[in-house]
Structures are given as structure tokens and as C-alpha cells.
Amino acid sequence: MLGLIGKLAANGVVGLNERNCQYIMRYNPRRLYPLVDDKLATKRLAMAAGLPVPELYGVISSHREVRDLPTIVAAHRDFVVKPAQGSGGDGILVVSARVKDRNVYRLVDGSIMGEDDIEHHLSNIISGQYSLGGHRDIALVEYCVKFDATFAEHSFRGVPDIRVIVFRGYPVMGMVRLPTRRSHGKANLHQGAVGAGLHLATGRTTYGVTGNTTVTEHPDTGAAIAGLQIPQWEYLLQFAARCYELTGLGYLGVDIVLDRDKGPMLLELNARPGLNIQIANRCGLRPRLELAEAEPAGASVEERVAFAMNTLATAAPALN
Amino acid sequence: MQGYKIWVFALALFLIGGGLFLYKWRGLGYPLLPEEETRIWTVEATLQFDAGERSMPVKATLHIPGLTPGFAVLDENFVSRGFGFTTRLVAGGRQVQWAIRRAKGPQTLYYRAVVYKDPAEAENDTTPPFPTAPVLGEPLDTALQELVAQVREQSADPASFTVELLKRLADSTGDQNVGLLLAGEADPTARARTAVTVLAAAQIPARLMRGVNLVDRERQARIVPWLEVHDGDRWLYFDPATGAQGLPENFLTWWRGDDPLYTMDGGGKTEIRFAVQRNEADPVLVAERRAQTVQSRIADFSLFSLPIQTQAVYAVLLMIPLGALVVVFLRNVVGITTFGTFMPVLVALAFRETQVLAGVVLFSLVVTLGLLFRFFMENLRLLLVPRLASVLIIVVLLMAVISIVFHQLGLDMGLSVGLFPMVILTMTIERMSIVWEERGPMEAIQQGVGSLIVAAICFTVMEIDVLKHLFFVFPELLLWVLAICLLMGRYSGYRLLELVRFKSLAAPPG
Helix, strand or coil, rough: HHHHHHHHHHHHHHHCHHHHHHHHHHHCCCHHHHHHHHHCCCCCHHCCCCCCCCCCCEEEECCHHHHHHHHHCCCCCCCCEEEEECCCCCCCCEEEECCCCCCEEEECCCCCCCCHHHHHHHHHHHHHHCCCCCCCCCCCEECCEECCHCCCCCCCCCEEEEEEEEEEEEEEEEEEECCCCCCCCCCHHHCEEEEEECCCCCCCCEEEECCCCCEEEECCCCCEECCCCCHHHHHHHHHHHHEEEEEEEEEEEEEEECCCEEEEEEEEECCCCCHHHHHHHHCCCCCHHHHHHHCCCCHHHHHHHHHCCCCCCCCCCCCC | CCHHHHHHHHHHHHHHHHHHHHHHHHCCCCCCCCCCEEEEEEEEEEEEEEECCEEEEEEEEEECEEECCCCCEEEEEECCCEEEEEEEECCCEEEEEEEEECCCCCCEEEEEEEEEEEHHHHHHCCCCCCCCCCCCCCCHHHHHHHHHHHHHHHCCCHHHHHHHHHHHHHCCCHHHHHHHHCCCCHHHHHHHHHHHHHHHHHHCCCCEEEEECCCCCCCCCCCEEEEEEECCCCEECCCCCCECCCCCCCCCEEEEEECEEHHHHHHHEEEEEEEEEEECHHHHHHHHHHHHHHCCHHHHHHHHHCHHHHHHHHHHCCHHHHHHHHHHHHHHCCCCCCCCCCCHHHHHHHHHHHHHHHHHHHHHHHHHHHHHHHHHCCCCCCCHHHHHHHHHHHHHHHHHHHHHHHCCCCHHHHHHHCCCCCHHHHHHHHHHHHHHHHHCHHHHHHHHHHHHHHHHHHHHHCCCCCHHHHHCCCHHHHHHHHHHHHHHHCCCCCCCCHHCHHHHHCEEEC
């Protein structure tokens, strides 16, 4: 066991306690949390800074307004309902089609929801069933991202998203999360999605992980995980790096989606990003975090991304 | 900087807690282990007399223990039907006086003292003044002077003087002076009495004292004379019969001086008897008493000063921090996920009544049935708070039904289900159903089992008798728990289960 600890430490694997103690508590002031824990606040912030986000169709903030849903989505065929303060992707509904006159909704995973069901779901969101502390919450109704053709072979019904860990403004590690049948089209690793590590310099996928085990093929489509090229990689890294100035949070998980028509959009920010990204990249975070920590503050977005692609990418090679 | 502060703070807590603990343990004698018992002795003096045929006033006095080197009095009482009594300090120590206006026939008066060993007790004694030289009249004065001169010749200090003197007094045939002074009486009491006189002539303060030897059980304990000599610094004790220095191991001083043990005014056929009985006592009681006698404020702040029912509450409450510490360890060092941070501690408290196996069975039963109901309610489209309330009501009903059914089946374990924290159960059911729907049944069951395992471990730790005893008698040990908690709050190493999670990353670099 001590040998295992020694090997993990030597490979720079960061554990939850270390992440909380050394990075989150030091670099993420608590007063900034509401900016990322409330998706509506994040969205407003990003819009003010000129970062593209999925268009907000409407907000449902009281039980009375639940009945307004048909009006809010009247002009849209598909949409997403999510709790503003949800965590880990809980409570998100992706509606892919609507039978207009009967108000019956078809979800992205193929199931059907009646008007009653969706209204119940909305009132659960408002009551705080999915919010972090069980507080009252609001439901966001927003644009449903059309996924980019890049991922046609690598996704089961949902929209893949790209997670980049940004530390002090430096992108240090990235992965793409591919929805599966098990994850019901959601892009969350602990709901069963596949995470694929991304080479920081090139934006090419390397290894895959589902749960805590490595995979080489997408479990539903059978496509090879490795070798997929993410388009506009440098731009995506700059996009992620800008979120540091946006929030002021030093240790940040940035989730970006690629839309077929509208390009990269900021989906959400996370002040406590998970650590499975290390398994997907077969690489520990610590060497890169330490390098980025040693850099002086005040570098521009372009400089930081260049540093990430040139220095951080080669700092800790992937493990066997 | 942060790390350095936390170590200093933790160390301070550790030292304060440890210091208090050591003082109470070593200094005041609070017991370290629950089964430890302190020896106590009950000594009973029975004074019997006959007041005669006609009713008449009776007054009796009896010396009772006052200053008792090596022992402390835990409790004493006087049993004397119809008699009024007072205690007072007299030259020989303490005395009780019983009095009655009219008494007839045989009467019995009791004095009972409960004593325990306390080495600190002797230090309360005072330094006596130098005695005045005795005037006995010739030829005794000359004999006294000669004896003092001879003994002084062959001794160096009060102790050796006394030993030499007692040796000469023991052999009254050889020395004419000794024979004269003893005046024919040769029993140890007379020798001790004579020794006090000779020592006074030599300017050495001395006292005759009488006491009883405390044995395991003795219905007719004898009064034993002893000689106390002050060497200018402290009191020394000598056996007047053998001249040996020191007190017997279990010698309880009863009174000092040459006064009689009791006086009787108005009664006849007086008889006194001493009975000794050894018992075991709760050492905490003795320690509390000791703390009071040395005027320590500690005893005032002790939990034992609370009413018994409140004490029982705190006996449980003081174990909760320990349960919390176990939770911290299992979550942050081992990495087990549970429903709700401290839910396992509360469930563990309920296990105290049900025991682990029955507790786990009952808990699973209530949660499973509650979950079934919760899934059924999902179809009813209730708002969150009314739904929680409904689950709570169902939980209470389930508990009642389980109790009744188990009782009908003749199984006692079902009765204690009522002690489960219902609100916690309700929240557990709610959260479990959400995890079930959002993350799948596997994760929900995994977290549920994890919670139960943590609860069982908490229970096991919180039920260790030695720990229960230690935390109740030494609540300052909670400062240690706090210190450990603080240090664990800065633990940034891997969690045990993370080693499994990241196992694939233990490969050599490629």
C-alpha cells in the first residue's frame, strides 16, 4: 500500500484532500463561489464579457410560473431545463422534440414526458431538490446545443462537452466528455459518460475512462476513443483561460460545448472540478499545477495559453 | 504559516487537555479504568449502657476520629434514637456528646464512619509548641532527670531518643528509674503514657494516640495505643510495645491524649465495641470527596455535580464528538461516502438501544419500505416539503407497525425501532431516492451501505467501555479529540479508497 502511495505521489496524482487543501481553499475565495454555483449568474457574467453562451429562453423562479413553460418554449423545437444551482448534472432535462398541440415532450434519451411530469420536475427544481444546500432554486430554460459533426461517431444522443482545468489562468489539463446510453445522454462521468483525455498541445484525444476504468472504444458506438482532433483547440484554450479573469477563481473547471452552428459556448463553470480528468489523461495534475504556480501573475491570455501548450503539455508525459 | 499555526494550536489543546487529565488522574486520584475500585472501611463504634429502671437524664461523650494520618473520612453518621447530639473539638480531637432527658433500660448509641486511604491527610497536622517540663514530685523528678540524661547520651535526635527510651521502658526490670516511673504498669498504653512524660522532660513534643487497625472484617476490634513524636519538622510514629518506628499499614487514629474514650453520666454497665468492615466503593465518589477536601475547583466543574438524569444525558453526549471524529477519519482518510455528514453518528446512537445487527436490520427495513413509498409518491406529483412531511409520517407509521409486528412475534428488538432518528431517516430516504434516480441504484445502495458501515464503526467505537468512562470522568480529553480533528482538517494526503480509484495511474511514466 505504501508502495502504491509512493508511486501515485511520484506521478503527481492529486487526491481530493490535496485538491481541497492546497488549491481550492487557497485559490478560490468563498465569496466568489456564487458566481459559478448559480448558472444564471455565470451566464450573465459571460455575456457581459462577450463569451458566447447557450441562449437563455426563460427563467422559472416560482411554482406559479411553472405553467409558463409552454409560452417560454413556444418558438423552439428543442430546449434544455436545468436547475440554476444544481451540481453534477443532476436535474437536467434535455427535450429534443415537442408535440405542439398535446404538450407532450420527447427527451433526448428517447423517453416521453407529459406536461404533468415536466411541471412536477420544474417544481422539484424550484423547491431545491437538486440545489447544493437544499435551498430554493430557479429553473433555467435554454438553447439546446446541436453537437458538432466532430463527435458524430463518439456520442450517444447527448452533446459532448470539453472540460478544461484552469489554474491561475493557465489551462493545465483537458478532456472531452462523451455521453453514453448509460449516462442518458448526459456528459457527466459519474453518470456513466466516457471521459477522453486531450493532449494539451494538440487537442487530440488520448485515452478514455468510464467510472474509474480505462476504455479504448465508445461503449455504444464502438468508435475508437484515441486520435480524435478537437477543432479550434488553441481558441478553446484561450476561451477557457479567459474564465479566470471572468470569475477570479484560481482553480476552475471550465465546461465548453461545441455547437454545430454557433461554435464554442460556455456551458458552466465549476469551483470544485473532479479529479477523474487525471485518469482520462493518464497523467497526474501536480507537476503542471506546480509549474503554473511558479509563473508570475499578470500574463496575458495568449501568453498563458502558449505556456500551457509549450511547457505544461510536455512537463508530465502520460503514463504507460 | 498556516501549517505552523495549526500545529501550535493543536499542541496547546493537547497540553491543556493532557495537563488537566494528569492532574485529575495523578493528583486527585480519579480512576483511569471503569472497573477500578477504591477500598473503603466502615468503622462502627457501639456504646451500650443500661439507664436503669427509673427514667433519668443521661449524658454520654465519645471521642471520634478527627485528625487521621493516612486516612480521610468519606462519610459519618450517628444513630441514637431519642438522643440529641452535638460534635465538638476537644484537646484529644473530636468528640460527640449525646444527651437525653429521660432514658430507661438498655440503650445503644452508634457512631459510624466510612474512611478511605488518603496519603495527603497527614499534612494537615500542625506543629505543636514545646511542652512544659512535667513536675511529678520527688523521687520521680530525679528518676526522670536521670533517665533523660541516660537516654540523651545514647541518642542523636528525637527519633533515636524515642527508640532508645521505648527500649528502656520495655525492660522495666533492669533499670530502677524506669520501674519507678512506670509504677508497676507495663502494658503498652502505660509505656506510651510514661514515654510522653519523659519526652516532655526532654523538651520533645509527644502525644499518646489510640486507634484501630483496619482489617477486612472484625466484629471486636481492639483499641491500639501508639506514640506520636514531633521532631521539629513533622510527626513521627512509634509502636510503644516494640519501639518500631512508623504506623501500621491500615491504622486509623481515633483520638489523642490521655482522656478516656468515653464518659457516661447517668448510665451504668457501659460497654463499647468497635466493628470494622472493608468494602469497595466507586472511586469517582472518593476522588470527588478528595477534590473537595483539597479545595480544588475541579470538583465544582465536574459532571458528577449534575443530577443523575443529566449525567446520563452527558454520558451519551460526550461520546458524540468521538463518533464525529470517526466520521471525519472514515470520510477524509478512508474516503467512504455517506448520506449526510453526521447521519451515521445519529444512527449509531440509535444502535445503542438496538445493538448493531438488529439495528442494521431495522434500519434497512424502514429505509427500504420508505423508499418504496417514496417511489410510489413520485407519481403523485407532490411539492418537496409536503412530500418530505408525508415520508416522515410514513416513517413514523412504519416504525410503529414494525414494533407491533415484532412484538406479536415475540421479538424484543422491534421495540427499540422507535429510537431511530425519524427526521434523519426521512432525509436519508429522500436523498437516496434522488441518487437512485439520478445516478442509478448501484450508487444509491453503495452510499446506503457505506452509511451503515460508518454507523456500525461509530457505534463500536462509541461503545468501548474504557472510552465511555474516560470521556465522562475526564471531559477535558475532548480537547484531544478537537486537536486530532484540527490536524485531520489539514490532512492533504490520499484517501484510502482513492488508491483504488487511481490505481491505473501508478504505472511508471511512459
